[in-house]
Amino acid sequence: MEYETIGKEPADKMAVMPNLPDVDAARVGFQWTDIYKDLDWLPGGYLNQAHECIDRHVNAGRGDKTALIWVGKNGEEERYTFQDMKEQTNKFANVLQSLGVEKGERIFVFMERLPELYFAIFGALKLGAVVGPLFSAFGPDPVRDRMQDSGATVLVAQPDLKRRVSEMLPALPDLKYTIIVNKDGRDKEPLAKGDLSYETLMADASSEFEIANTSMYDYSVIHYTSGTTGKPKGAVHRHVAVVQQYATGKWALDLHPDDIYWCTADPGWVTGTSYGMFAPWSNGVTQVIYEGGFSARAWYEVIQKYSVTVWYTAPTAIRMLMKAGDDVPARFDLSTLRHINSVGEPLNPEAVVWGTKVFDQAIHDNYWQTETGAIMVANYPAMPVRPGSMGKPIPGVEVGILDGEYNPVPAGEEGYLAVRPGWPSMFHTYWNNLELYNSKFIKGWYISGDQAKIDEDGYVWFVGRADDVINTAGHLVGPFEVESVLIEHPAVAEAAVIGIPDALAMEVVKGFVSLKDGFEPTEELRREILGHGRKRLQAIAPRSIEFRASLPKTRSGKIMRRLLKAEELGLPLGDTSTLEDD
Ligand code: 6R9
Numbered sequence: 001m002e003y004e005t006i007g008k009e010p011a012d013k014m015a016v017m018p019n020l021p022d023v024d025a026a027r028v029g030f031q032w033t034d035i036y037k038d039l040d041w042l043p044g045g046y047l048n049q050a051h052e053c054i055d056r057h058v059n060a061g062r063g064d065k066t067a068l069i070w071v072g073k074n075g076e077e078e079r080y081t082f083q084d085m086k087e088q089t090n091k092f093a094n095v096l097q098s099l100g101v102e103k104g105e106r107i108f109v110f111m112e113r114l115p116e117l118y119f120a121i122f123g124a125l126k127l128g129a130v131v132g133p134l135f136s137a138f139g140p141d142p143v144r145d146r147m148q149d150s151g152a153t154v155l156v157a158q159p160d161l162k163r164r165v166s167e168m169l170p171a172l173p174d175l176k177y178t179i180i181v182n183k184d185g186r187d188k189e190p191l192a193k194g195d196l197s198y199e200t201l202m203a204d205a206s207s208e209f210e211i212a213n214t215s216m217y218d219y220s221v222i223h224y225t226s227g228t229t230g231k232p233k234g235a236v237h238r239h240v241a242v243v244q245q246y247a248t249g250k251w252a253l254d255l256h257p258d259d260i261y262w263c264t265a266d267p268g269w270v271t272g273t274s275y276g277m278f279a280p281w282s283n284g285v286t287q288v289i290y291e292g293g294f295s296a297r298a299w300y301e302v303i304q305k306y307s308v309t310v311w312y313t314a315p316t317a318i319r320m321l322m323k324a325g326d327d328v329p330a331r332f333d334l335s336t337l338r339h340i341n342s343v344g345e346p347l348n349p350e351a352v353v354w355g356t357k358v359f360d361q362a363i364h365d366n367y368w369q370t371e372t373g374a375i376m377v378a379n380y381p382a383m384p385v386r387p388g389s390m391g392k393p394i395p396g397v398e399v400g401i402l403d404g405e406y407n408p409v410p411a412g413e414e415g416y417l418a419v420r421p422g423w424p425s426m427f428h429t430y431w432n433n434l435e436l437y438n439s440k441f442i443k444g445w446y447i448s449g450d451q452a453k454i455d456e457d458g459y460v461w462f463v464g465r466a467d468d469v470i471n472t473a474g475h476l477v478g479p480f481e482v483e484s485v486l487i488e489h490p491a492v493a494e495a496a497v498i499g500i501p502d503a504l505a506m507e508v509v510k511g512f513v514s515l516k517d518g519f520e521p522t523e524e525l526r527r528e529i530l531g532h533g534r535k536r537l538q539a540i541a542p543r544s545i546e547f548r549a550s551l552p553k554t555r556s557g558k559i560m561r562r563l564l565k566a567e568e569l570g571l572p573l574g575d576t577s578t579l580e581d582d
Pocket of ligand 1: 118225269270271342343344345346347365366367369370371448449450462465471474475476507553
């Protein structure tokens with residue numbers, strides 16, 4: 001179904017004058033160095049994301065402004081000003097320094113959305129360490145793979161999360177310290193031998209710290225992301241990413257100084273750092289951080305109680321809100337909301353339109369990736385929305401649609417979505433995998449792995465992924481990572497994993513396995529394999545398993561997930577000429 005363009009008021013008639021009144025005009029003659037002057041920088045031309053997000057506001061006399069309103073899952077509330085943030089992050093930087101941690105070391109954080117997670121991350125950045133945030137719903141295998149690959153030396157974790165993965169900690173030869181954050185003494189078990197107490201260390205630490213002289217090209221954050229083959233790769237970001245995180249916070253999220261901003265993403269995924277930390281705080285904005293998970297009522301309550309004005313969420317969450325029914329939001333005063341944004345998966349046009357009914361405004365989709373570090377294509381408050389489109393590229397970014405030979409195609413035609421390299425938040429490498437990094441750049445373009453088209457007016461429309469990566473509730477899952485765990489089950493000979501359609505999460509993970517000789521495909525064994533997956537992978541485990549006598553393979557022995565998917569969806573099987581003979 002085609003939806004009509006949702007028009008807008010002229011920019012100068014809108015209640016809040018948008019930061020970007022005309023994206024097409026802003027693009028003309030724009031250079032990224034134009035933004036440099038909006039940042040504070042450190043003496044000597046150094047740049048540090050923690051300074052730009054915290055200390056600069058204190059230095060400019062805004063230390064009393066609230067930076068973070070924390071809403072705990074049991075109804076607790078804590079507020080921290082930029083001055084408080086400065087002190088807490090200085091303390092944590094001192095804690096790391098007293099342990100002998102040096103610039104460039106990889107510090108991993110495995111926590112839910114607690115204030116201490118933010119103190120730990122920004123404290124580590126102040127020291128010049130490289131932060132690796134982990135999804136709090138990961139099981140031991142994903143945690144081990146990421147920490148092992150990057151040679152992490154410190155793990156900061158909640159007690160229960162640490163216990164969940166403790167069996168794999170001995171497999172990390174580089175790990176020197178595990179720091180346990182026991183928020184408000186919630187956890188009653190004694191500290192395990194060898195672990196350090198965050199609370200004890202912080203109590204003794206000074207709140208004075210001189211931020212390390214990090215250059216704009218020094219590494220700051222590493223986010224693991226999935227590809228089709230191999231284990232997840234660590235996309236490495238640099239302090240200079242803050243240039244684009246700041247700019248897109250202004251242009252796409254339209255952040256103004258008085259906004260109350262809420263980003264619902266988990267900090268283990270890139271949206272949770274780029275837009276749950278760097279974009280709002282480099283813009284000096286107050287943000288609400290809600291520890292709890294999804295619940296339509298609780299979410300509307302957060303918006304109402306804290307008078308949220310700008311909101312950044314994801315299609316799965318929006319679909320769950322739609323499912324909860326329109327009578328739920330009708331019971332809340334949501335009138336403070338003035339700009340709603342979404343990312344991570346295709347946003348259904350009907351969801352965009354639903355926004356106009358329930359929130360009196362369109363939901364604004366935008367597009368980017370872990371590798372791009374910040375928003376690349378967006379719908380802006382002053383630009384008419386074409387429901388189903390991801391919007392137009394931001395100033396300073398050139399998006400192209402390429403054919404199979406990586407040459408641009410005419411407007412309206414589908415092809416590979418590519419970007420001209422050189423945007424500030426572009427990843428700098430995949431950790432330990434320069435070869436793969438280099439393979440993403442062809443004929444002067446960065447190849448995203450997505451397919452899209454651009455219409456005559458410059459709006460970008462998502463078509464699909466060009467690979468086997470699964471997108472479940474906006475979280476990318478690499479099939480190989482899941483298959484590796486499945487084949488470790490003693491009964492499993494081969495495994496293949498695909499995403500199958502799901503009304504809420506877009507896709508859910510499904511596994512196909514063939515069994516070793518001597519094992520029978522019983523219901524009991526199926527459940528056992530599912531349980532094995534859940535224990536080791538948690539949130540990214542398969543939801544269902546199907547037994548097959550054998551799995552379709554190419555002549556070179558590669559399992560053809562594409563065929564399993566086509567069968568599952570009842571689609572044509574396509575080119576099967578490379579298929580193995582039985
Ligand atoms: C920020 C983030 C990136 C992949 C991307 C694409 C999908 C993201 C989208 C979208 C359709 C959108 N994706 N935004 N698909 N419409 N607006 O999500 O990063 O976890 O690396 O995922 O997500 O396939 O390539 P990441």
